[in-house]
Amino acid sequence: MDPACKKLYNIEQVYDVQTVKSVKDYYGKVIKTNKDLKTGACCTEEPIPANIEAIIKDIHPKVLSRYYGCGSPFPPALEGKTVLDLGSGSGRDCFILSKLVGPNGKVIGVDMTDEQLEIANSYISYHTDRFGYDKPNVIFKKGYIEDLQSIGIEDESIDVVVSNGVLNLSTNKRNVYSEIFRVLKSGGELYFSDVFSGSRIPESLVKDPILYGECLSGALYIEDFRRLITSLGYPDYRTIINRKIDIKDSEIKQKIGIIDFYSITIRTFKVPLEDRSEDYGQVAVYKGNIEDKFVLDNHHVFKINDQVPICGNTSAMLQKTRYADYFDIIGESVHYGLFKSSG
Numbered sequence: 001m002d003p004a005c006k007k008l009y010n011i012e013q014v015y016d017v018q019t020v021k022s023v024k025d026y027y028g029k030v031i032k033t034n035k036d037l038k039t040g041a042c043c044t045e046e047p048i049p050a051n052i053e054a055i056i057k058d059i060h061p062k063v064l065s066r067y068y069g070c071g072s073p074f075p076p077a078l079e080g081k082t083v084l085d086l087g088s089g090s091g092r093d094c095f096i097l098s099k100l101v102g103p104n105g106k107v108i109g110v111d112m113t114d115e116q117l118e119i120a121n122s123y124i125s126y127h128t129d130r131f132g133y134d135k136p137n138v139i140f141k142k143g144y145i146e147d148l149q150s151i152g153i154e155d156e157s158i159d160v161v162v163s164n165g166v167l168n169l170s171t172n173k174r175n176v177y178s179e180i181f182r183v184l185k186s187g188g189e190l191y192f193s194d195v196f197s198g199s200r201i202p203e204s205l206v207k208d209p210i211l212y213g214e215c216l217s218g219a220l221y222i223e224d225f226r227r228l229i230t231s232l233g234y235p236d237y238r239t240i241i242n243r244k245i246d247i248k249d250s251e252i253k254q255k256i257g258i259i260d261f262y263s264i265t266i267r268t269f270k271v272p273l274e275d276r277s278e279d280y281g282q283v284a285v286y287k288g289n290i291e292d293k294f295v296l297d298n299h300h301v302f303k304i305n306d307q308v309p310i311c312g313n314t315s316a317m318l319q320k321t322r323y324a325d326y327f328d329i330i331g332e333s334v335h336y337g338l339f340k341s342s343g
């Protein structure tokens, strides 16, 4: 890739101290609650799953008032797992995950902003009591998501990485994604919600602190996201939800012009994947026990006992991960060429 483009693509932007400071100020000092946000980018506008709604009733209102996420990054089958939340903010998603992983699981939240961490830390014992646990299963670490090594997150130590409305704010997205794949165990899952753009964002908008702080102008063009994770060795990701963000503020609307923004919930896995969907004549049968139907992505919904033809990558996602216990995969002896239906 042409080095000049890397900066424009906002993937390997040099570590930009001024932008990091302005993001810290934005989330630490400028906005005090989600009512202060200027756009719908850092808001979850799609329906929240019923099991998550039920847990939210137990989350402290102060924590909820500083929730700035754009989706619901909560995959199933988390009990007993170790989950890492990148940019955990006031801790809303970590406390939800605390309930989902149960007393034998562990949740680690990472954030760089003192004011956000202060709130998150001060409500750990409240939620430990609320969920009836003997000891906390959540910790918050102060650090940068571009460098998880220096805060002691070991190689292959995490089952699931989640994040909600944060990765767009990073000034070095390549480091973030490469750290994610370093810390994930083999077979681990990255499941996150973030803001992406429908075209590349010009430098002049990237430099605008409000547009950047509001999770807009740091957003990756979705095709550059694909290129980035492909370059790291993970050439297939799946979209669960893709919602166009409706920008209502007229000044911001004028500045962004023709650029479209999307709140997208994505998953990928630390498993060997191919760059195209290949057909090995495989069929997946969902055995149940997670939910009534298992939604891998927006075109793979598995009903209990239905036989669904799948490509090699889908097979790896279901067979080489924690979802293996819930599926029977039949076939895999002959290669038939490219997978013909969606996959």
Ligand SMILES: C[S@@+](CC[C@H](N)C(=O)[O-])C[C@H]1O[C@@H](n2cnc3c(N)ncnc32)[C@H](O)[C@@H]1O
Pocket: 023, 024, 027, 042, 066, 067, 068, 069, 070, 086, 087, 088, 089, 090, 091, 092, 093, 110, 111, 112, 113, 116, 143, 144, 145, 146, 163, 164, 165, 166, 169, 170, 171, 215
């Ligand atoms: C839009 S808020 C989302 C917070 C949280 N995920 C939520 O849903 O409420 C972005 C958060 O990411 C944190 N953040 C942004 N860039 C970061 C970085 N490079 N390293 C660590 N934290 C970062 C900010 O401090 C802020 O708390």
